[in-house]
Amino acid sequence: MLDMSQTTNQKNKVNTKAMKYAENWLPIRAIQNGEIVLDNGSRVTGVKIKPRNIFILDYDSQNNAIYNLRNLYNTLDYEFWLIVADRPVDINVYLSQLKLLYNSVQTQAIRKLVREDIDKANLFMSKEVNVTDTEYFILFKERRPEMIQKKLQNLISGLAGAGLQSQQVSNDDLRTLLDGFMNGGDTTTFGTVIGL
Secondary structure (H helix, E strand, O other), X not given: OOOHHHHHHHHHHHHHHHOOOHHHOOOEEEEEOOEEXXXXXXXXXXXXXXXXXXXXXXXXXXXXXXXXXXXXXXXOOOOEEEEEXXXXXXXXXXXXXXXXXXXXXXXXXXXXXXXHHHHHHHHHHHHOOOOEEEEEEEEEEEOOHHHHHHHHHHXXXXXXXXXXXXXXXOHHHHHHHHHHHHOOOOOOOOOOOOOO
16 A cells, blocks of 8 residues: 655655755746746836925925826836835945035034934944845836837836836846745845845
């Protein structure tokens, strides 16, 4: 008589060896030119939006920005993803720039403001909190290169109409997004999920 538990255990061992790395089952061929190239020939790309707090603007400007964003979203006749991601920031560079600015500024009032920023940065570093920068993306999937360019230009101009600056995502942006999704939002220190 055949022992089914032994057969099942043998199958599990084989499957574990075949699925050792996430890259083995992801349908990604490459990340190049600001696009994730999938095995089926489709490409995932989009825009990265520079953050802007529209709620510090006057009431009419706020309404205008919201109205233009609504119009943009209503014109998108394809599937897209809105993604908000936090990226860790090394504030050592920022702190160094503040120190240089502090040494070069002669006005006491400005020196006081820069000193306060230096103190805040030192406070963040002493508490060992993770300082992050929030990034905003609109991504879409498309096969045809001419449609990719058309969609990118429509997104960039539509966002500009709402007072938001944007640009096509970079390879680094896409790798960081994949790394965040694959690792539950934790940043890895050993490299990217997908290496080219």
